[in-house]
Each structure stands twice: as C-alpha cells, then as structure tokens.
Amino acid sequence: MGKTTPVTSRRALLRALTATPIVVSTAIASPWDEALAALHQHYDDEPTSPLRSRAGRKLSRVRYHRAESFLPDRHPRLDQDWPQFLYRAGIAVQLGLSSHLLDVGFPDPWCARHIRLHVAKSLTYANATGLGHDCPDMARLAVVLDPYWKWNQPRLFGEPEPDDGGFTVEQVRPLLRALLDRVHEVTGHPRPPGWRRGQKEGRS
Numbered sequence: 001m002g003k004t005t006p007v008t009s010r011r012a013l014l015r016a017l018t019a020t021p022i023v024v025s026t027a028i029a030s031p032w033d034e035a036l037a038a039l040h041q042h043y044d045d046e047p048t049s050p051l052r053s054r055a056g057r058k059l060s061r062v063r064y065h066r067a068e069s070f071l072p073d074r075h076p077r078l079d080q081d082w083p084q085f086l087y088r089a090g091i092a093v094q095l096g097l098s099s100h101l102l103d104v105g106f107p108d109p110w111c112a113r114h115i116r117l118h119v120a121k122s123l124t125y126a127n128a129t130g131l132g133h134d135c136p137d138m139a140r141l142a143v144v145l146d147p148y149w150k151w152n153q154p155r156l157f158g159e160p161e162p163d164d165g166g167f168t169v170e171q172v173r174p175l176l177r178a179l180l181d182r183v184h185e186v187t188g189h190p191r192p193p194g195w196r197r198g199q200k201e202g203r204s
Helices: 007-015 033-043 054-070 076-080 082-104 108-114 119-128 136-144 148-152 169-187 195-200
Strands: none
Touching (some): 033 119, 082 108, 082 169, 136 169
16 A cells, blocks of 8 residues: 655654744745645646644644544445445545645635645645655545545436446555544644544444
C-alpha cells in the first residue's frame, strides 16, 4: 500500500507556524508557497497561501471526527451495496483530507470553491503541504472516488456504474483506515469519543 514520509518532516515545517501562539490575524509565511504556486497554475486555481488559525484548527478537528464517523465500516450493511460503500468512502476521505488542509491553514471557502468534491485533487494538495501519504493504491482509489457524488446518482435501467478500478471492499477498507490514521498522526487531533470502543468491536 506504499509508504509514507516520517511525520516529523511535516511537523518540522509547521514549527515555524506555531513558534508563536496561533491567532486569527497573525501573518506567517507558508513553507509550501512554491509547491502551491505550481499547483495553482496546473489547476488554474485562484492563488492562496495557507495561514493557520485557532478557528481553522478547531474546524479541522471537527472534520477529522466526521471523517471517522463516515467510514463505511461503521455501517456493515454497506458491504452489500458497493456504490453506497464507495460513496461513503469518498465522503470519509474528503473529510479527512479537508481536516489536513484546514489544519495547515487553507481557507475553508477557498477549498469549497476550488477543491469541492474532487478527492484526487484534495489528496494532491494535501501531499504538497506535508501530509506525506504517498500511497499509490490510495492515489488510485482517489481517482475512483472523484467526485464522490457520482456513486450516489440514480441509474437508469441498463446504465453502467462508474468504473470502480477493480477495487473490492476488502481492499478499500485498509486504505481508508491508513489515510485517516495518517491524518490523525500529522494533525495531532484526538480520536473522536467512542473511537476505541469502535476499534474493539471492529467497526472502524
């Protein structure tokens, strides 16, 4: 499933952003401006420079907890409904990636306007800003899930489902778990209430 870069690399980059208390209006240069400039040009996005804030950090934590709650494993019946399984998988992944982007200082309105429901694009921006989740299988799954709403669309009789890339439930589960574990690791957000109980019961 590929490998990730050490968490210390991301935290080292963020050290400059957290050397002083996080405040809403403190202007601190982003260590990823060069990488982001290339992505903005590639996607033709409005430029933005991440700026960390307490409000962004708080919203990041909420997004991570919501991502955990959307994991398909928390809803065993979805094993029998592949499109809905992938739909919830897409939501969980996008929420997890959003948690990272908000934590490093991306404005939420910018993400809503430019990234929207595009999972693969969100993963690219996240990895460019220190997530370090360079997993080829996750990158391939992100393309399958992009945009995730397509897995929740009603189909006319005989209309084919979107391409699932040959993935199975058994293959997707560990990829989702590894991504959210990485988000938890790099953001430092606590697990949501009840998470350990869910782990013990095999629900997440």
